Amino acid sequence: xxxxxxxxxxxxxxxxxxxGVAITVELIVVGGALxxxxxxxxxxxxxxxxxxxxxxxSAYVELIRNTPFLIQLFFIFFGLPAVGVGLTEMQAAIxxxxxxxxxxxxxxxxxxxxxxxxxQFEAGSSLAMSPIQTFRHVVLVPALQKIWxxxxxxxxxxxxxxxVCSQISVEELTFAANFIQSRTFRAFESYIVATVLYLLxxxxxxxxxxxxxxxxxxxxxxxT
Amino acid sequence: xxxxxxWDIVSNLLLAARWxxxxxxxxxxxxxAVGLVVLYCRIARKPxxxxxxNLYIELFQGTPLLMQLFLIFFGLPLMGLDVxxxxxAFVSLTLWTSAFLAEIWRGxxxxxxxxQWEASSSLAMSFFEQLRxxxxxxALRIAVPPTVGFSVQVVKGTALTSxxxxxxxxxxxxxxxxxxxxxxTVYGFAALIYFVLCWPxxxxxxxxxxxxxxxxxHH
Amino acid sequence: MSLIxxxxxxxxxxxxxxxxxxxxxxxxxxxxxxxxxxxxxxxxLLRCINGLxxxxxxxxxxxxxxxxxxxVHLRALRLxxxxxxxxFNLFPHLTAGRNVMLSPMxxxxxxxxxxxxxxxxxxxxxxxxxxxxAYPDELSGGQQQRVAIARALAMKPLALLCDExxxxxxxxxxxxxxxxxKKLAEEGMTLLMVTHEMRFAREVCDRVVFMHxxxxxxxxxxxxxxxxxxxxxxxxxLGQS
Ligand SMILES: Nc1ncnc2c1ncn2[C@@H]1O[C@H](COP(=O)(O)OP(=O)(O)OP(=O)(O)O)[C@@H](O)[C@H]1O
Ligand SMILES: [Mg+2]
Numbered sequence: 001x002x003x004x005x006x007x008x009x010x011x012x013x014x015x016x017x018x019x020g021v022a023i024t025v026e027l028i029v030v031g032g033a034l035x036x037x038x039x040x041x042x043x044x045x046x047x048x049x050x051x052x053x054x055x056x057x058s059a060y061v062e063l064i065r066n067t068p069f070l071i072q073l074f075f076i077f078f079g080l081p082a083v084g085v086g087l088t089e090m091q092a093a094i095x096x097x098x099x100x101x102x103x104x105x106x107x108x109x110x111x112x113x114x115x116x117x118x119x120q121f122e123a124g125s126s127l128a129m130s131p132i133q134t135f136r137h138v139v140l141v142p143a144l145q146k147i148w149x150x151x152x153x154x155x156x157x158x159x160x161x162x163x164v165c166s167q168i169s170v171e172e173l174t175f176a177a178n179f180i181q182s183r184t185f186r187a188f189e190s191y192i193v194a195t196v197l198y199l200l201x202x203x204x205x206x207x208x209x210x211x212x213x214x215x216x217x218x219x220x221x222x223x224t
Numbered sequence: 225x226x227x228x229x230x231w232d233i234v235s236n237l238l239l240a241a242r243w244x245x246x247x248x249x250x251x252x253x254x255x256x257a258v259g260l261v262v263l264y265c266r267i268a269r270k271p272x273x274x275x276x277x278n279l280y281i282e283l284f285q286g287t288p289l290l291m292q293l294f295l296i297f298f299g300l301p302l303m304g305l306d307v308x309x310x311x312x313a314f315v316s317l318t319l320w321t322s323a324f325l326a327e328i329w330r331g332x333x334x335x336x337x338x339x340q341w342e343a344s345s346s347l348a349m350s351f352f353e354q355l356r357x358x359x360x361x362x363a364l365r366i367a368v369p370p371t372v373g374f375s376v377q378v379v380k381g382t383a384l385t386s387x388x389x390x391x392x393x394x395x396x397x398x399x400x401x402x403x404x405x406x407x408x409t410v411y412g413f414a415a416l417i418y419f420v421l422c423w424p425x426x427x428x429x430x431x432x433x434x435x436x437x438x439x440x441x442h443h
Numbered sequence: 444m445s446l447i448x449x450x451x452x453x454x455x456x457x458x459x460x461x462x463x464x465x466x467x468x469x470x471x472x473x474x475x476x477x478x479x480x481x482x483x484x485x486x487x488l489l490r491c492i493n494g495l496x497x498x499x500x501x502x503x504x505x506x507x508x509x510x511x512x513x514x515v516h517l518r519a520l521r522l523x524x525x526x527x528x529x530x531f532n533l534f535p536h537l538t539a540g541r542n543v544m545l546s547p548m549x550x551x552x553x554x555x556x557x558x559x560x561x562x563x564x565x566x567x568x569x570x571x572x573x574x575x576x577a578y579p580d581e582l583s584g585g586q587q588q589r590v591a592i593a594r595a596l597a598m599k600p601l602a603l604l605c606d607e608x609x610x611x612x613x614x615x616x617x618x619x620x621x622x623x624x625k626k627l628a629e630e631g632m633t634l635l636m637v638t639h640e641m642r643f644a645r646e647v648c649d650r651v652v653f654m655h656x657x658x659x660x661x662x663x664x665x666x667x668x669x670x671x672x673x674x675x676x677x678x679x680x681l682g683q684s
Pocket of ligand 1: 456479480484485486488
């Protein structure tokens with residue numbers, strides 16, 4: 001029995017999809033920016049920070065990398081109110097994404113920092129820069145440049161992961177697809193459309209990261 | 225309302241975790257088998273096969289696993305196949321895993337120096353023989369750490385199958401939460417169980433990689 | 444009064460004592476060449492003076508500032524002493540001009556405009572005014588090393604430490620760097636340089652320090668040290684090179 005596709009019944013739901021895309025974009029832009037920020041801070045702490053801080057950061061990184069995002073999200077959204085921290089769906093989703101990306105970004109960025117030649121640190125200190133100043137002005141940018149492609153891939157993975165935020169009723173793209181299929185009973189078509197939109201969003205996100213890379217690192221690194 | 229002790233919660237979670245483990249193992253084996261086929265296509269000397277393999281890899285790596293689950297769960301019935309959440313979970317995780325493993329292994333195969341291919345073809349080996357006797361045995365060594373590392377992603381990926389109604393650890397956690405109203409404890413323990421499953425895999429992947437690097441330095 | 448005072452400095456890496464009680468006074472404006480076999484501790488001595496290594500014993504004072512391993516003292520010291528490295532260590536993501544401007548802006552909080560003006564002067568001084576906007580990988584080794592010198596000078600140090608600054612250069616690029624150093628010496632900069640360029644040491648330096656097995660084995664004006672070595676070790680060293 002051949003199945004006949006019917007995308008036409010989805011036509012009325014353009015605005016729903018548009019809203020879903022917009023919220024997915026919001027999630028990944030806010031979560032991505034804050035998550036990379038957290039990742040930089042943790043990478044600094046782990047590679048160069050005070051000794052007492054390192055095991056704490058390691059524990060955080062290991063805990064996040066070895067548990068599913070879904071459980072992290074549920075723990076934050078359903079579990080935290082039980083101890084008095086109530087968050088809206090959107091806040092919980094963004095917090096979960098930041099914490100999740102922060103852990104992965106930490107490891108990626110740390111690899112970049114550790115690949116920095118010792119001479120760069122020494123040049124910084126011989127110019128009377130403090131360790132933090134050396135990190136910020138000398139080490140960070142080349143380190144980020146080195147790992148930019150890996151960081152980009154991770155952010156795309158986190159965007160795909162954000163699909164489960166529909167499970168706490170964040171009205172993002174997957175939520176929109178769920179909504180449409182429940183109304184139209186055209187599940188397959190709804191999810192195909194959503195999947196294609198995710199595919200396009202991923203392409204767009206990679207382009208944005210590439211552009212951002214060109215802006216942050218105007219110099220191409222010589223491949224030696 | 226019945227009272228649930230902490231032990232009730234943990235034991236029920238552990239019972240459900242059996243399904244997480246079983247699904248992970250099956251998906252990993254299935255994904256490995258399909259992944260080998262995809263790998264073969266990806267490096268075969270036939271451009272159209274390569275392109276097909278590439279498309280396959282990009283589709284599965286370039287879209288959310290949750291969408292793949294939905295499409296298979298809702299799509300297979302349209303082709304007249306009646307699928308349980310269990311079957312849909314297994315099929316989609318297998319396909320998803322195969323794409324990632326094929327890509328990881330391709331990297332390993334390509335890191336084998338060109339000279340090895342040339343030397344073996346000069347010995348009149350066929351493409352398949354070169355792969356089988358010369359390249360794969362070498363690639364296998366370096367492939368172990370990232371492959372073990374990816375198994376962690378598979379275990380975590382199984383959590384998504386709860387969304388299509390397969391009762392594994394995550395779904396059980398939600399069910400138990402709805403009965404006990406103790407989300408903090410229940411999800412906390414669920415996280416802990418995932419951690420206990422994943423962390424040894426992560427750690428051994430790291431250790432294997434370090435060992436490999438050290439071995440490389442000595443040669 | 445001497446600018447740099449090094450008293451009984453000892454430094455060990457684990458069990459290996461690399462500096463075994465170094466004493467050396469450097470007057471302001473003095474140019475000192477440090478020579479010696481590989482592994483004799485020359486680099487370690489310079490790195491100690493710049494606080495890149497912490498000393499185990501003894502003391503180092505620069506213009507009254509005592510070297511101590513805490514952040515505040517280290518920065519005070521490093522504001523007085525600049526260091527040039529064998530491998531240049533330019534910051535690859537910054538242009539030559541930006542390399543020179545960075546530290547004055549970050550450490551001394553100099554305004555961007557002032558820092559840029561200063562950087563142009565310093566690059567001019569090393570003959571690279573036209574390379575202000577070039578990135579390190581667009582410069583030859585000799586040019587990179589001259590930018591590194593300009594970068595150190597922009598912090599207006601009282602003394603410069605140079606560790607084999609021409610060793611990583613192709614022979615034809617060595618002279619352009621040495622010429623810059625010579626000019627600095629003539630302008631009265633205090634210089635401590637580890638070098639294998641014996642001719643340069645003879646021409647430019649006020650004193651030569653021969654290090655051997657972690658000690659100052661011989662010290663004196665170049666004409667004496669080179670013409671009339673007192674110890675067998677120095678004779679052997681000079682014979683080789
Ligand atoms: N970071 C370190 N850790 C352990 N040992 C070190 C370290 N740095 C230097 N050493 C040791 O200290 C000794 C002196 O080294 P140093 O670099 O000062 O010699 P040098 O006189 O500069 O030699 P060269 O002419 O080869 O540059 C050597 O035996 C070296 O192995
Ligand atoms: Mg040296």
